[in-house]
Amino acid sequence: MTNTSWDLFSRTLKIINGSHREPGGRRFWIATSLLTAIFATGSVVAAPDMGAIQAKAQTCIACHASGIKLGNPPISVPTLEDQHAEFIVAALEAFKNGKRSSSTMSPIAASLSNDDIHALGDYFNGAGLTPQRPPDNVKMPKVVLEVCESCHGRTGMGVVPEVPVIGGQHSDYLSNALHAFRSEKRKSAVMGSLAASLSDEDITAAANFFSQQAYLSNEKFVAGPISEENRTDTVASTTRQPAPAAVQQKVARQLVVAMSMVDIKGGIFEMGSNMVDEDAPGYPKHAVTVQAFRLAAYPVTFAEYDVFAIATGRAKPDDEGWGRDKYPVINVDWNDTMAFIMWLNKETGRRFRLPSEAEWEYAAHAGTSTNYWWGDQTDFSMFNSHKNVGRDRWLYTSPVGSFPASPWGLYDMTGNVFQRVADCRHASYVGAPTDGSAWITSPCLLRIMRGGSWHTLGAAARARARTAVSDVMTSDTIGFRLAEKR
DSSP states (O other), X not given: OOHHHHHHHHHHHHHHHTSSOOGGGOHHHXXXXXXXXXXXXTOOOOOOOHXXXXXXXXXXXXXXXXXXXXXXXXXEOOOOTTBOHHHHHHHHHHHHHTSSOOTTHHHHHHTOOHHHHHHHHHHHBOOOSSOOOOOTTOOOOHHIIIIIHHHHOTTSOOSSTTSOOOTTOOHHHHHHHHHHHXXXXXXXHHHHHHHHTXXXXXXXXXXXXXXXXXXOTTSOEEOOOOOSOOOOOOOOOOOOOOXXXXXXXXXXXXXXXXXXXXXXXXXXXXXXXSOOSTTOOSSSOEEEEXXXXXXXXXXXXXXXXXXXXXXXXXXXXXXXXXXXXXSBOOSOOHHHHHHHHHHHHHHHOOOEEOOOHHHHHHHXXXXXOSSBTTBSSOOGGGSBOTTOOTTOOOSSOOXXXXXXXXXXXXXXXXXXXXXXXXEEOOSSSTTOOSSSOOOOOSSOOOEEEESOOTTOOTGGGSTTOOEEEOTTOOOTTEEEOOEEEO
């Protein structure tokens, strides 16, 4: 039985019996879709040896569910309850291939086959796919809002499956992990750079906060006692009556005339990376032929989105008090994004869309093969990031076009806000289209976003770096950019 078939089969069983939770009550149709995907291949799917899997899982449970402490000084063994399967698999593979080292875990992982590792990931998998925010009255440390939230969410649930669930984890384990990243005893390009910016007080505050979080079976958040100040996230905008059809058409056409679209010539480029580690971009590296297309010079702004919201009677998205007008629109989900695009197309006769992931990366490189269009080295003066140095005088989002354009005339392809693209998330590029088109499969549980944001450091902003979110996810770090066929 292939890993792919086993992944689909075991995950389907969990969805059907309720041990794997999906957002929005979609358990049945996701399960049937997965079963269809299995049998549509025409392959014979062998039944997994559940007894052997459970036996191996008991070895894990003996330490990971007992609350014991190991090491010198003794540190709590991390709990696996409600952990993302993808993270469990990545961790076991790292221990197995020597990228992570532990006198306890390394020999255990070395004894596991690849099928064992994927089976254990599915066995313990229990986390939902939609990050939840705590209620507005929950207070949290500043470090969580400024450093941790963009990847781990405000509840420690993780915004993508590769990011571990740290909500409800032992505080001493979390503290020890952050200290290990800061001292580089534990290697990670992303976590190492973030942890290096944390004080001992920050580490303690973050560890204590996340250790007190938990989730009910219906994915609702339960908060522990928190004492630090929190900002509120309220949307003051209200809905209104839609404008007459003639008015909507007029303002949409005016909006399109004012937009700056850049002609991108077609070409062949090497997409992705051959690196295979926890911080690597997509792999394997592969040649992609991109057809000529147009890409917006800037991410969609509040000024542009507000025209649509007012014309159609929708509520305006929250700008967090940071500014509207030329600031990139934030706090919009996938449906909000597509509604804007479909409205523009209906009223103007154009064919706007989101770029494919390949188109986005091709344009971000701007004819180069380096990490950024200006070179391999991270230059924080060239984009809006968490570092706030050089031109970056904004703590949060910045007006579009505040930083230099790439040689292809594109602004904010690095930092400011993540940009959604059309592709569904896949664990690797194996089987990906090579013609530059979007890779869309059903069900599409997560979609790719690119470019990093004001909340990230260099690694997440590289031209090849990728992450993904669910369609219902809204964030003050996520926006989008328009594309169009030439």
